[in-house]
């Protein structure tokens with residue numbers, strides 16, 4: 424796709440007014456198998472997705488999971504091996520990219536280096552024969568939107584990466600597509616600029632109200648900007664949900680591990696009553712979770728690092744809470760918070776925990792750091808609702 428020099432679909436019709444309820448984009452049983460010689464790569468395996476109009480939707484997953492292929496099938500640059508692609512209800516599976524009412528933005532910007540900012544943005548409108556006065560007003564609107572007014576005559580080569588990406592965005596939005604597809608658009612920027620641009624992108628999307636489909640392998644980026652996220656793994660959608668849902672209630676071990684820092688504990692249930700299950704960790708630790716499971720059942724639990732309290736003495740035993748003793752292996756002071764790695768007592772030795780250590784984040788609200796140090800004995804404690812039992 425990097426060879427694409429003209430992402431603006433010159434021939435696409437102007438977006439009709441949105442019809443609520445009809446998804447902006449729907450994938451129905453869409454699969455893609457690449458064949459080269461005798462080799463077959465199942466890049467995408469029969470996924471079903473509906474993306475609502477005006478939604479900021481992210482495809483998130485590790486390298487090679489099929490994000491870009493999925494996006495290219497929406498854009499029309501790749502033909503699905505199976506299934507149907509719909510834009511606003513219409514079957515576009517066999518429709519050419521320049522006839523689909525979507526535009527794409529790439530990591531490489533793909534701007535025309537010999538044209539100034541104005542001409543880059545105006546390019547698609549000119550090809551469609553839009554009158555000059557309308558071009559000037561629309562390009563002006565776009566320059567305001569991306570905060571580049573006054574830079575009309577500048578050539579892209581004289582701009583920073585962040586500014587070039589704003590020009591690329593303006594060019595992709597100027598003909599008001601019904602959806603914008605963004606493939607790792609911030610990948611070339613340094614961390615600070617990338618974070619600033621995440622906020623910008625979200626604001627721009629809210630201002631224009633156009634559906635954004637965003638491809639990224641960066642979970643922080645997806646959590647920051649998205650209304651909903653599809654977490655992909657090996658060509659399939661492993662979980663679909665809002666950022667909070669995906670973070671707090673991961674549907675699988677893969678999602679728990681890919682999003683944020685996950686702490687995994689497993690064991691076999693020794694007590695189950697009143698919607699709570701308990702299993703031991705080592706000699707004196709126990710994990711308590713809000714869940715339904717039978718005594719003897721094997722369960723796997725995740726708990727997020729910020730949900731765990733760190734004590735230097737055994738907390739009082741009242742109430743059904745997880746309490747696990749251990750030894751601090753690592754302390755990383757990060758200013759606002761401190762990250763501890765704690766090796767659990769007896770973990771893994773008795774069919775108890777799958778992970779011998781837990782990560783704990785504590786907020787440095789008091790300003791003085793007299794927390795435990797390396798080698799100190801500690802107790803970890805958290806509430807049952809923060810032990811999230813992974814689906815079997």
Ligand SMILES: Nc1ncnc2c1ncn2[C@@H]1O[C@H](COP(=O)(O)OP(=O)(O)OP(=O)(O)O)[C@@H](O)[C@H]1O
Pocket residue numbers: 457458459464465466484485486487488489490491492493640
């Ligand atoms: N043109 C192609 N021919 C053959 N195999 C391909 C082709 N394009 C992608 N693949 C393979 O399909 C799988 C999915 O690739 P895809 O680019 O969609 O993944 P991705 O999640 O976007 O990864 P990345 O973040 O690295 O771009 C990979 O195994 C990849 O090697």
